[in-house]
Amino acid sequence: MANPKQNTDDNLLEVKNLKISFKTDEGIITAVDGIDFSVKRGQTLGIVGESGSGKSVSTWSIMRLLPKNSIIDKNSSIKFQRKSGKVVEMTKFKKNGRELRKIRGGEVALIFQEPMSSFSPVYTIGNQIMEAVLHHRDVTKKEAEEIAVDMLDRVGISNPRQRFKQYPYELSGGMRQRAMIAVALSMNPSLLIADEPTTSLDVTIQAQILELMNELQEDLGMSIIFITHNLGVIAQVADEINVMYLGKIVERGTTKDIIHEPKHPYTQALLKAIPRLDRIGERLTAIRGDIPSPLSRPTGCPFYTRCGKVIPGVCDVKMPESTHLSDTHTVYCFLHEEKDV
Amino acid sequence: MVKFLVQRTIGMIITMFFVSMMVFAIMELPPGDYAERWAFRKFSGTGAQITEADLDNIRANFGLDRPAPERYFKWISGIVLHGDFGEAFAFQTSVNNVIGQKIWLTLAILFFTLVVTYLVSIPVGIYAAVRRNSIEDYALTAFSYLGFALPNFLLALVLLYVSITVFDSSVGGLFSPEYADAPWSIDKAKDLLSHLVIPAIILAWSATAFQLQTVRATMLDELNTLSVTAARARGVPEWKLLLKYPARLAINPVVSTMSFDANRIFSELPIVALVLGLPELGELLLKSYLDLDMFVAGAILLILTFMIVFMNFLSDIFLAILDPRVKLIEG
Numbered sequence A: 001m002a003n004p005k006q007n008t009d010d011n012l013l014e015v016k017n018l019k020i021s022f023k024t025d026e027g028i029i030t031a032v033d034g035i036d037f038s039v040k041r042g043q044t045l046g047i048v049g050e051s052g053s054g055k056s057v058s059t060w061s062i063m064r065l066l067p068k069n070s071i072i073d074k075n076s077s078i079k080f081q082r083k084s085g086k087v088v089e090m091t092k093f094k095k096n097g098r099e100l101r102k103i104r105g106g107e108v109a110l111i112f113q114e115p116m117s118s119f120s121p122v123y124t125i126g127n128q129i130m131e132a133v134l135h136h137r138d139v140t141k142k143e144a145e146e147i148a149v150d151m152l153d154r155v156g157i158s159n160p161r162q163r164f165k166q167y168p169y170e171l172s173g174g175m176r177q178r179a180m181i182a183v184a185l186s187m188n189p190s191l192l193i194a195d196e197p198t199t200s201l202d203v204t205i206q207a208q209i210l211e212l213m214n215e216l217q218e219d220l221g222m223s224i225i226f227i228t229h230n231l232g233v234i235a236q237v238a239d240e241i242n243v244m245y246l247g248k249i250v251e252r253g254t255t256k257d258i259i260h261e262p263k264h265p266y267t268q269a270l271l272k273a274i275p276r277l278d279r280i281g282e283r284l285t286a287i288r289g290d291i292p293s294p295l296s297r298p299t300g301c302p303f304y305t306r307c308g309k310v311i312p313g314v315c316d317v318k319m320p321e322s323t324h325l326s327d328t329h330t331v332y333c334f335l336h337e338e339k340d341v
Numbered sequence B: 001m002v003k004f005l006v007q008r009t010i011g012m013i014i015t016m017f018f019v020s021m022m023v024f025a026i027m028e029l030p031p032g033d034y035a036e037r038w039a040f041r042k043f044s045g046t047g048a049q050i051t052e053a054d055l056d057n058i059r060a061n062f063g064l065d066r067p068a069p070e071r072y073f074k075w076i077s078g079i080v081l082h083g084d085f086g087e088a089f090a091f092q093t094s095v096n097n098v099i100g101q102k103i104w105l106t107l108a109i110l111f112f113t114l115v116v117t118y119l120v121s122i123p124v125g126i127y128a129a130v131r132r133n134s135i136e137d138y139a140l141t142a143f144s145y146l147g148f149a150l151p152n153f154l155l156a157l158v159l160l161y162v163s164i165t166v167f168d169s170s171v172g173g174l175f176s177p178e179y180a181d182a183p184w185s186i187d188k189a190k191d192l193l194s195h196l197v198i199p200a201i202i203l204a205w206s207a208t209a210f211q212l213q214t215v216r217a218t219m220l221d222e223l224n225t226l227s228v229t230a231a232r233a234r235g236v237p238e239w240k241l242l243l244k245y246p247a248r249l250a251i252n253p254v255v256s257t258m259s260f261d262a263n264r265i266f267s268e269l270p271i272v273a274l275v276l277g278l279p280e281l282g283e284l285l286l287k288s289y290l291d292l293d294m295f296v297a298g299a300i301l302l303i304l305t306f307m308i309v310f311m312n313f314l315s316d317i318f319l320a321i322l323d324p325r326v327k328l329i330e331g
Helices: A053-062 A100-104 A124-138 A141-154 A160-164 A173-186 A201-218 A231-237 A254-258 A263-270 A334-340 B004-029 B034-043 B052-062 B068-082 B097-129 B134-148 B151-167 B186-223 B226-233 B238-250 B251-254 B257-276 B281-290 B294-322 B326-331
Strands: A011-024 A027-040 A044-048 A070-072 A077-081 A088-090 A108-111 A191-195 A223-226 A240-245 A248-254
Touching: A011 A053, A011 A223, A027 A223, A027 A231, A027 A248, A044 A053, A044 A070, A053 A070, A053 A077, A053 A108, A053 A191, A053 A223, A053 B134, A070 A231, A077 A254, A100 B186, A108 A173, A108 B034, A108 B226, A108 B251, A124 A160, A124 A173, A141 A160, A141 A173, A173 A201, A173 A231, A201 A223, A201 A231, A201 A240, A223 A231, A231 A263, A240 A254, A248 A254, A248 A263, B004 B068, B004 B294, B034 B052, B068 B294, B097 B134, B097 B186, B097 B251, B097 B257, B097 B281, B097 B294, B134 B186, B151 B186, B151 B257, B186 B238, B186 B257, B226 B238, B238 B251, B251 B257, B251 B294, B257 B281, B257 B294, B281 B294
Parallel strands: A044 A223, A044 A240, A108 A191, A191 A223
Antiparallel strands: A011 A027, A011 A070, A011 A077, A077 A088, A240 A248
């Protein structure tokens, strides 16, 4: 596995110091607090974290899809390399402007957790795929229909010609998610953001979708950002994993690093919370407490309020610096900090 | 779609059948009948003694002596088979002659008002939702609450005053004097349209205010759905996706309450018509009831209810076109 610190030319997406807040009635809420991550060509970056950790917000911001009350900090940078080779700064685009719309879908596509609500109920599946194709490819309606049917077939939907004419509510949940993937891929993006694409599906369908995504990635050579709260799912698809907690990245590394040698107490706790067949007799350990409200972010390490290994007087005072455990493995935790020095 | 249309048409016919029976029952409800009224008019003050037998004779003359079911079938078959609404006793002519012109004018006002209502409320409601919490949004909301609050006869008086003093044109009536008795022509139709504007604005105001708020509220809900974000994530231009996705669903509640609007306009029409001096059916309905001139009253009631049933039919069809899920429920 390549070192993420090198080969920066190989990065399709480079996010630096991303900070996102929301203006609300209760005040300004910081959802993402200065994170860095990058996605390499043809690879899958997994982002893991509980609900409210800022996974979706940070990735939606890449496409500038956040609601009007969101603020992306001035010093944040989201650099994306376009198909033309030009590197663009996504935070500088005008909202819903022309170049941004070219990138949306055509170069960065998004699939959602809820395939039912992400399709409009009043248009056929075919209509919504064709809309995507016609917007991003220079083809006739007839050709667009062929591309759409072809893509439905490719994502494993039976009778694609018939499904093309059907409405979203006439398909099963797994079918809809496949159709959602077909919409995204029909635009031929170089980066696919999958926002919990398997969360609403049952386990067998989940496995099929994961396999499908792996296959398609190999065929089409795109990069994927895969967001989930389930480390078990991400282990099957990701090359690298970033673990997020309360708007911060607390640990990053290759999938092997994270799954086999988790260093941050939060990552360790997440792994213990996954049911496993080989530990059928043991009780699952839940992480105690709830994720704090972003309105009252703890000072210091965001996780100290729930951490079993908290060092009083240290963890609750300042945010730990990054500690490089290896070329690929980085953790933000005082437990490991001294080893780095 | 064909099956759906047939189903709905049959449903409408059945509804109209029951409605016609109810209308007939309402016609029968007031005590007394036109025979007594006729005898009273004719002989009151003459000192003539009217016996029960005389009344029965008069009834037989008017055909009022037959049992109710027979009269109902004669009445309804006349309407269905010949378009004949029976005899207007008090006018000594047929009902068709009495209400003919007024029915068309009333329908013209109704139709024109509905068009104005939807042409204003739908686009403005969508605009207000998209520009939520902007100055334009607040201004439009305030304006539409004014529509709720203002009694429309007052609005009618104000507009009447303004148009006479400022524009020096009379808005009373539906025709300018030179066209009032002229045969139908393009100019006469133009004249009618120009006279329809003021009543339509007055009648449409409250319906527009109401529907504008409905469209705005539904649009706001729809704007926040994931399917809109999904379309945006596909790079669809903003105005195009707004019209294609949320706007299409935002007009659903308006379409499904079209008959309510028709009903509201019918109920408000007599007051506005009184102020503006418009010929319409409300006043005639009241008068024919007072006269116990039942076939006139029955014809008006039947036509008004038919219009509302028909509007319901139309809104069902529009809804089915707008939202394919509607057909699914019908099976």
